[in-house]
Amino acid sequence: MSVASHYDGSASSYAEQYDEAKIWTNAEYPANYFRLQLVRGLLKASGARSLYELGVGDATPLVTIAGDGIRVAGNDISPEMVRFARDNMTAHGLDPLAIDLLDVQDSSSLANTQARVGSFDAVMALGVIPHVQDDAQFVSSMDSFLRPGGQLILQFRNSMFSMFTFNRLSKEFILDELLAPVSTEIKKVVADDLDQRLAVNKPPARTRPTGDGYDEILARFHNPFELADVVRAHGYSDIRFHWYNYHPAYPMLAEQIDPRAYREAQIALEHEGTWRGMFLCSAGVIEAVKHDSP
Numbered sequence: 001m002s003v004a005s006h007y008d009g010s011a012s013s014y015a016e017q018y019d020e021a022k023i024w025t026n027a028e029y030p031a032n033y034f035r036l037q038l039v040r041g042l043l044k045a046s047g048a049r050s051l052y053e054l055g056v057g058d059a060t061p062l063v064t065i066a067g068d069g070i071r072v073a074g075n076d077i078s079p080e081m082v083r084f085a086r087d088n089m090t091a092h093g094l095d096p097l098a099i100d101l102l103d104v105q106d107s108s109s110l111a112n113t114q115a116r117v118g119s120f121d122a123v124m125a126l127g128v129i130p131h132v133q134d135d136a137q138f139v140s141s142m143d144s145f146l147r148p149g150g151q152l153i154l155q156f157r158n159s160m161f162s163m164f165t166f167n168r169l170s171k172e173f174i175l176d177e178l179l180a181p182v183s184t185e186i187k188k189v190v191a192d193d194l195d196q197r198l199a200v201n202k203p204p205a206r207t208r209p210t211g212d213g214y215d216e217i218l219a220r221f222h223n224p225f226e227l228a229d230v231v232r233a234h235g236y237s238d239i240r241f242h243w244y245n246y247h248p249a250y251p252m253l254a255e256q257i258d259p260r261a262y263r264e265a266q267i268a269l270e271h272e273g274t275w276r277g278m279f280l281c282s283a284g285v286i287e288a289v290k291h292d293s294p
Contacts, residue, residue, distance in 0.1 A: 003217050005217075007076070007080070008080040012080075012084070014084065015058055017032045018060045018064070020033065031283065032127075034245070035155065038242055039061070040068060042151070043065065044068065046151045047121075050071040051123070053074035054145075055127060056081070056085050057126075058085050059086075066092065075104070077101075119146060121147060121151065122151040123150065123152055124152075130222070136230055139154070142154065147290070149290060149291075149292045152288045153285060153286075154231065155285050156285075157219070157220065157221045157222060157283055158221065158243070158284045166250050166252070167200065167251075168199075168200045169203070171191065202252050224241055228241075231286055235290060237289055240287045243273075243281035244270060244277075244283055245281050247266065247281070248265035248280075
């Protein structure tokens with residue numbers, strides 16, 4: 001299954017998740033709308049005047065950020081996304097050729113692009129690291145576009161959320177993460193017990209008839225502490241977590257709650273900004289500052 005194919009199939013409707021008018025009508029919770037709000041706030045607070053994005057999608061976030069007075073550029077792996085992104089850039093009076101088609105895991109292509117576009121005040125990747133094999137290599141690629149003292153913004157799927165889902169994700173996290181050093185015999189006892197306590201048949205895999213579904217491609221969760229260590233190892237400091245996509249009840253209970261009331265409760269929690277987000281949020285953002293010198 002192909003990451004590019006998945007996003008090719010999403011390109012035509014990608015912008016809808018950022019449409020404020022559809023916050024209440026979209027079937028899927030508009031988590032990325034709140035993510036974009038979060039990112040814009042971080043960029044404003046840092047005073048960034050230029051931004052490079054790895055994985056631009058259809059460039060809706062980039063053109064929105066450009067409207068804040070920030071020079072933007074970026075890339076994506078999906079040919080369809082790049083086509084939509086370039087059209088989007090053109091429609092907003094921006095340079096469509098600031099968007100490149102490339103694979104962020106192709107270090108040679110990235111190096112050639114970086115040599116051409118130079119360094120930026122900020123670099124970000126939203127929804128990309130779940131799809132890469134090597135976290136350290138990816139952070140290094142992000143780093144190559146950033147000037148000393150610049151701002152790194154890295155989104156990830158939050159593995160700690162599984163401690164609140166009480167489903168197969170919880171089982172996987174407990175066995176594969178928490179009990180990683182424990183013997184197979186003990187893990188078997190724990191697994192049998194968890195099968196009785198948890199809804200291990202949920203959540204269902206996300207598939208679709210055309211293109212590759214999200215759960216059919218590489219789409220990893222990350223432990224925020226381990227990912228922060230990867231970022232720190234590349235010479236970053238002042239590392240902070242920011243959380244979004246809150247859940248006021250574990251997801252399998254949502255069907256028992258009035259849909260409007262549930263979404264209102266979700267939105268009310270966005271930007272709650274405390275430790276609770278580490279467990280109530282299915283996604284987060286690492287913000288970090290690049291050291292002025294090696």
